[in-house]
Amino acid sequence: MADFVKIEHLSKNFGDFEALKDIDLTVKEGEKLVIIGPSGSGKSTLIRCMNYLEEPTSGTVTIEGEVLSRKNRRELAKKYSAMVFQQFNLYPHLTVLENLILAPMKLQHVSRKDAVAEAMKCLKRVGLEEKAYMYPNQLSGGQQQRVAIARALCTRQKLILFDEPTSALDPEMVQEVLNVMIELAKDNITMVVVTHEMGFARQVADRVIFLHRGQIIEEGTPEHFFTNPENDRTKEFLSKIIH
């Protein structure tokens, strides 16, 4: 598999606080990478650097050979990546369908009819085609997040970034979102997922990285992580979140 995202010497400071310290990380095309770590460890900052929602203090993020910069961040976002947020961030003034077709129509210049047809396919994948003409505020949190995933799907990006997609959900809605993501993982899409859902990581991840105080302190397959983690900090973290 070819390298899809290549992160080299990435650091990010917020004032005096070092959120990320000299990170090196490569994500291969089609890989499912799960990022775990305690709160404040830099997980979200790392994933947000991959589409330049955060500007690195130093170091580079390269996507398919192109170095991300302030100048080309929109071009690259349009071309390669989509993001699913903790707080869904659906556009509340637009219906579900309109949320899905806005970017394809305005950015990829797909005709409205084709965009609608594609959007309905994506909604079907997340099991919400009957909600197409509703507004987001009429949906439950889980449904809103599934719409957000459909929105990320329907621009047909190769890379989808999930920033704690289930953390803002009521417990009974977590599984419906995870199921959609598990289903999605069967495709050749590259997925980078920040999550605390270890069951999901185990089932889907090709590789798990553990972030602590802005550094990757352990990296490996899910089996490695859940059977014999090496680092004490990793062990401690896992013992706290796996019940």
Add this chain to the structure above:
Amino acid sequence: MLKGLFDLKRWTALIEVIPENYIPGFLMTLRTALAGLLLALILGVIFGLMSTSHNKILRAISRVYVEFFQNTPLALQVVFYYSCLPILLGGTGFRMPKFILGMMGVGIYHGAYISEVIRTGIEAVPRGQSEAAQSQGFSYLQTMAWIIFPQTLKIILPPLANQALNLVKNTSALALVAGMDLMYYTDSWATSRGYFAQAYFFSALLYFIMCYPLARLARYLEIKAIRQPVAKASLRKEIEEAVS
């Protein structure tokens, strides 16, 4: 006093001067208010956007404009445009047309308030909205046009209608510089004849006619802003066509 108020002769005198005093004054106030509102909206959008930009200099310029014009009286500003501006512009004895003067007066003054309305309206839209737009690859202007502004509009329409209402009333500051507006005609007829009650009651009625619909509009928009839409039925047919 009360005798004067119910004096039929005085009311007849008022009716006689309506065509030559009150109608031109009313029209002048209306024209000034409309042009002033347009100017205020243009300034408000420009400075409102500037005050939400990432550029410090743009934010500072906008701040100075807003603070300066919000914290000095409109009456003073109007007198300044009338008497000082021509001197600053070379002292050729040129006097600005009253209509332009009025438009500038209320336009620049309310532009500062509208700028604040627009700033708060934009800031009220959660940051996640522009992040989502950016993550999809929308540019700043595209994000503003399709994602932020439609949401802002709903929030700012009621206070904008209020600004329009205040702007109409504030055109009366023009009377200070013989602005040929409704207040000016009212004052001049009232003082020349001494029929104060008639002059001001009728003038108040004319202002009320202009302002009351705006007050109702503001209330209507307020109620509308609270209501959340449920669904858009018109999409159903389109979906059927596209899927088949």
